[in-house]
Amino acid sequence: MLYLRRTLLLWGILFSFFAKAQENTDNKYAEPLAQVLKNIETRYGVAIRYPDSLVKGKVLNYARWRFRPDVEETLNNVLAPFDLKVKKDGDKKYKIGDYEYYRWAVADGWAELDRIAAQYKNLSEWEARKKELKQCILEKLQLAKLPAWPISEPVTTPIRKYNGYTIENIALEILPGVWINGSLYKPATHKGKIPVILNPDGHWQQQRYRPDCQLRCAALAKMGAMAFSYDLFAWGESLLQFKPEDHRRSLAMTIQALGAIRILDYLLALKDADTTRVGITGGSGGGSHTELMTAIDDRIKVSAPVVSVSSYFYGGCPCESGMDIHSCGGGTDNVEIAAMAAPRPQLLVSDGGDWTDKMPEHDFPYLQKMYSWYGKKADLQNVHLPTEKHDFGINKRTAVYHFMARYLGLNIKAIEDKKGVIDESDITIEDEKKLYVFGDHGEKLPARAVKGFDNLEKVFEAAVK
Template sequence: MRAQKCHPGRFALWGLVFMGVVVSGNMAFGQPRPEWRPLGPLPGDAMLSRYFEHEVAILRDNCLSEIKTRADWEQRCEEYRRQLREMLGLDPWPAKSDLKVTITGTIDRDDFRVEKLYYQSLPGLYVTANLYLPKNVTERVPAVLYLCGHSQVKVDNVSYGNKTHYHFHAVWFARHGYACLVLDSLQLGEIEGIHHGTYRYGMWWWNNRGYTPAGVEAWNCVRAIDYLQSRPEIDPERIGVTGRSGGGAYSWWIAAIDPRVKVAVPVAGITDLQNHVVDGCVEGHCDCMYFVNTYRWDFPMVAALVAPRPLLIVNGDHDPIFPEDGVRRVYETARKIYRLYDAEDKIGIFVTKAAHDDIQPIQEAAFRWIDRHLLGKEREVYDPVEKVFTPQELKVLEEIPEDQLNTTIHEHFVPAAPIVFPENAAQWLELKTRWMNLLREKCFRGWPSNMPPPAWNNAKEAEADGIRLARAELSVQDQIALPVYCLSAAEGTPRRIDMELLDENDWNRWLSSLKVRFSEILSQDLVTDEEKGLQGSEEAWQNVKSQLTSSPGTLLILLLPRGIGPTAWNSDAKKRTQIERRFMLIGQTSDGMRVFDIIRAIQAVRRQNTWKGLTLTIKAQGRFGVLACYASVFEPVDKLILTEIPATHRNGPYILNISRVMEVPQAVLLAADRNRVEVKTQMMEDYQALVAAARRLGWSEDKLKVSPTQ
C-alpha cells in the first residue's frame, strides 16, 4: 500500500497510521544502505563474515518461532520480560530506595510551567530532569516520558544535559494538555557518566559483568514512572513514552519491561541483528543501544513485549544507522503477536523521507499516535514544535553532588559474584553444580548444540631433520575451520600428547622456528605482511628439534583458536572493537567461542583411532590458560599446565557474564575437580585461598599444584 504525497499536517495521510501501514514519501527500499567498511581483507575476516551471517540467520529464524497461539505467548511472555530485565542487569530488580526528589527551580509561561528537578534512582545515582506541566486544567492529565538522544549540550565545558536540546518536544506536549518529564541520559546529562565502555574505552570487562548502560537508562525510566505516578496532577493510568535515537532505544526498554507504559512511540531506535551485525550498523552505535544478549534474541522480541499496548515505530527511509529494511522486519515480526490479540490496529509503522533527522512529519506522527491513545482524540492540525528556552534556563544543578555515582555506576550497577570457596565436600558439590549450570546457561549459551563429530580435513605432511610436521584443518563449527599442527619425531610411535594453545605472540614464536624447515607447508597460513616477512631463526628451530628429540614418544599439537594466526581478523584497533561488539550482539564473545574451539580439538584428539589411550596434556599461558580451564571443565583431559594466568577476569579473558558467576581461581578449582592441574605463577598470593580450599577437600598436590614460575 502506498500513501499519496500530501502536506504532513493533513488528515488524509494520518488516517493510515492507525492501520499500521503508513509511509510518507518513498515506500520502496530504494535508498542506499550505509557503506560500512567490510571487516577486513584477511581470510579470517571473510570466515568471520560468513560466520556472523550464519549465526544471525539462526537467531532470526528462531525469533518467536515457537509462538503459534495467544496461549503460547501468554505462557512465555513474563519469562521473556524477566530475561530482558536480566540482560539489562535488572534481575533481580534493584531495591527501590527513596527518590529524594529535589526541585531546584521553576519557570513560568502563560500556558505551562517547568520544574527543574533531580531524583536518585539509586542512592547516589542522580537523574537530572525537567517536568513540564500544563496550566489551566482542572483534571488529572496524561503524562509522557520523553527520552533524549545523543545530543551534547556544553558551554565552557559545563554540561547542561541533552534534555535542553530536546526541550521543544516537551513544550509541545505541555501546551497540548500533557505533563512531560524529560530525562537527561547517563552520558550526556549534567553529571557525565559513560556510555562508551566497549565502544571507545576498551572496558571489555563490561561483558564479563553483564553490564550495559542500557540497563541504567531503563532503571532511570522505571523510577521516572514511579515519580510521575506520585504527582497529584498526573493520571497514573495514562503514561506514555517516546524519544528518538538513543531515546528511541530507551523507549523500547521501558515499554517492554514496564507494563505501566500504556503507549509507546520509539523513533529511530531499533532495527534487527541483520542490520547491526551483518550490515555493520553496530559501528554507528554506542553501548547504551544494546542489552547483553545472553538469551540470544533478535530485536523483534523486544517489540513483541509491548503487545497488545499501542506501539508506533517511526523511522526515516534512509537512516544510516537504522536502515528501513531492518526496521520493517522488526515491525512485521512483532505484528504477529499483535495479531494473536486481534490488535493489529494497536501497532503501526511510520516511515518518511528522512535520514536520521528530527523533522516535523516524524514529530507529528508521534504526537498524533499519543493523542489517540492517551487523550482519545486527534487534532485536525498539528502546529510545529518550538524552542523557547536556552540551556542555561533549564539547568538543574548548581554543582555536582559529592556523593554522585554516575561517573562510576558501571562499577556498581551489576554486582560481581562473591569470591567463595568450599569449606567441605558437601558444600563443594553444591557449589560446582550451581557453577556448571550457570556456565551453561549464562556464559556459554552461544555454543552450538547437536554438532557432528569434529573432522580433520586437508591433511599435509612433511619431514625435516628427523622431525615430522603434519598440518590439518579442524572443522569446529559451521563456517569455522582452524589449522592444527602436529609435530613429532619422524621415527617412533606417539606415547603421549601435549597440546599447546597459541596466542598471537606464541604463533609468531613458533613461525620463527618452523619457517626454517617447513616454509612450503606453512605458506598458505602466512596471511599478514608481518608473518610473510618474518625471518626464520635457526636457533629457534634447533630448540624445537631438541625439545622433541629429548622427549621421545611425545606428539606435540599446536592449536590456534579462531582469530589467531591463519584465521586472524582485521588488526585495526577500531575494527577489532566492532568485531568484538558483534560477538556480544549474538550472545557470544570471541574468547567464549575459543573455549568451544578447545573443546572440539580435545574431542577430535580423543576420536583419533591411532591416539586412543594416550595421555593428553594441555599447556597454555596467560589468558589462554584460563580458556583451557573452562574447556577442560566440559571436556576433561589428563593434565593442565597453566603458566602466568591472570587471577581475575578484569583484563581478560572476556566471557559473557562470567564475573557474575566466578573468578579465575574458582575456575581453576572447578577444572581441578576433573583434571590434574598445575599452575605456575609469580603471584602465589593470588592462589592461597584456592590451595587452602583444595586442602580442605583432601586433594593431593598431584591433583592441584600451585608453584612459583622458575
C-alpha cells in the same frame, strides 16, 4: 629524532624479513596487513581506505592463500582474523572498519527473526515466550530484584512559565549518591489527572537540550500531558558525576533502565498523574530504551520508538546492547522485544536513511501478526519516511503527536494552526543552562555525590546484594 629513526629502521627490517620469508611455511606465509592491502589494491585495481591505526602492527598468517578471484571475498578472508570488516565506498572503492557485532546484513537479520518467530504459533505460546523473555531480560540487567530506592527529596528548580506550559528541572536519587536528571514539562493549567509521557533521547549532540527535544516535550505538555525529558547515563548533567566514556560501559544500560523505573515511580505518585495513561517515546538510542522499558514495565501503556527498531541492528552503543539481553530465550532481537509491547498501542517511526529503512518489508509484518493474535492489529502503526534521515524532525514528531493524542486522550488542536497543521512556533527554546538542575557549573550537586565509574560499580553491587 633518534627514537624515530630506530623505529623506522625496525619496521624496515620487519618488512624486509616478511618479504623474504613469505614464500614458505616456516613463518606461516606471514605478511604485514598493510602490505597485504596494498597487494590487493594492485591486483584487483581498487582503492582501500582505512586509518593507519587500524592496521599498524598487524601481521597476517597465510596471507597469499587467502586471495580469491573476487575482491570482496578476498578482503573478507584477509580481514576476518583481525575482527575487521569492509564495506563498499564507491566504484572500486572500499572502506575498512572495526567489526560491528550489532550490525547484521539485512538478509541475516530477517532470517534470524524468522527463526525466532518459528518458536511460537499462537497466542498462548507467545505469552509463555514473552514471560520467559521478560524475566531473563530483568535478570541480565541485574534488575530482577530492584535495589532499594534512597529516601531523599528530589532536587528541583523554580517552575518557569511559558505560553501554555511550564518547565521544572528535577533530579532523582536512584542509588546512594547517584542522580538521574531531567526536566518536567506540564500544561500551564489543567484539571484532574493527566497522562504521563517519558521522553528519553538518543545520542545526538546536546541530547535533551536540543531544540527538537524541547519542542516535543513542550508540545506534549500543551496538549495536556506531563512530559519528562531525561538524560541518559554519563550524558548531559550526569557528566558531573561520570566521564563521557562511561556511557559506553555495559552497566550504562542497567543504570538507564533503573533511572526510568524510578522516574515512573516518582511521576505516578504525583496527585495529578493518571496512572492508566502512561506513554514513552524516544529516538535512536532513546528509541532502543523506549522499547526496552515498554517490554519490562507494564505501567507503560503506549509507546513510540523512533528511528530505532530493526531486526538487523541491535543498538550500536553498550547502553543499548551492553548487557546480554539478546541471548535470552535462546536468542532474541529488537523486533521481538518490540513485540513484547503487544497488545498495548505502539507506533514505530522509520526512515530511509538508517537501519530502519526496510521496516515495512519484513519487520512490521511480523509485528502485525503478533498484534493480530490479540485482535489489536489496528493499535500497531508504522509511519515510514523513505526520503528522510536519522533524526527526530518535524514529520517524525507530528506522527508521535497524533499517536499520543489518539491513545492518551490529548488535545491535538492545542498545537495546530487554523489549517490543522502542527505549529510549534510559539514554543520557547531555552538556553541549555536553564535546563540544568545543579546550577550553571554543577555547584549545587550534593557533596555526597558519587564520582567515577569504579565507585558507581561499588554502590550498585552493594545495592543489589
